[in-house]
Every structure is written in structure tokens, then in C-alpha cells.
Amino acid sequence: MASSQSGLAMALEANHRDRLKLAKIDRALxxxxxxxxxxxxxxxxxxxxxxxxxxxxxxxxxxxQEMIETRMRSHRVVRPEKKQTIFL
Structure with missing residues (x-):
């Protein structure tokens, strides 16, 4: 059952990525x-x-693109106790 759920989760994630890519293609067109x-x-x-x-x-x-990535890096805070990254 766990294997089946894992496979379903991977399929849903792939579907989500495909939908995002199709939306980007539509925007480009x-x-x-x-x-x-x-x-x-x-x-x-x-x-x-x-x-x-x-x-x-x-x-x-x-x-x-580089400017946006630099801003994202400068606003990122890593919480060492939880090894979690948050953006301000």
C-alpha cells in the first residue's frame, strides 16, 4: 500500500510539473x-x-534573473535548529 501511495504521489507531482510547464509554454506563445x-x-x-x-x-x-536570485539569497534565513529555510 505504501508503494502504491508513493507511486501516486510521484505521478501527481509529475502531473503538476507538466501543468506548470504547459502554462509557461502558453505564456510564451x-x-x-x-x-x-x-x-x-x-x-x-x-x-x-x-x-x-x-x-x-x-x-x-x-x-x-541574477538580480532576483541575489535578492532571494539575501532574504533567506536558515534556522539551524530545524535546518529549515525561510524567506523574509
Whole structure:
């Protein structure tokens, strides 16, 4: 029974990931129709061909992505007693 539940949990997680990816694909197609594909949603700058080839669903230029990741790291607090990460 535990194996069956584990398999079901993995299938549900895979389904969830697939739905998220399909939503990103739909957003990218909408951006193509609006002629906004390839431009950063944050800065308006071109994303860059190399990044789009590597990550076709990218919505941020590398500079904006790095800025967001830096902010996330600087606002992250690790609680050593529970080994839990929280974001402020």
C-alpha cells in the first residue's frame, strides 16, 4: 500500500510539473503573438539568443534573473535548529 501511495504521489507531482510547464509554454506563445517574445519582462531589454536557445521559456534577461536570485539569497534565513529555510 505504501508503494502504491508513493507511486501516486510521484505521478501527481509529475502531473503538476507538466501543468506548470504547459502554462509557461502558453505564456510564451502569447508573447510571440504580441511580438514580445525575446524581451525581458522586467527590463524590456532583449533576452539574448544564447539564453533563449538554452531556455526557450525564459522571460527574464540574465541580468534580471541574477538580480532576483541575489535578492532571494539575501532574504533567506536558515534556522539551524530545524535546518529549515525561510524567506523574509
Amino acid at each position: 502569447d508573447r510571440v503573438e504580441r511580438r514580445e517574445y525575446g524581451y525581458c519582462e522586467l527590463t524590456g531589454e532583449e533576452i539574448g539568443l544564447k539564453r533563449l536557445v538554452a531556455q526557450p521559456l525564459a522571460t527574464l534577461c540574465i541580468e534580471a
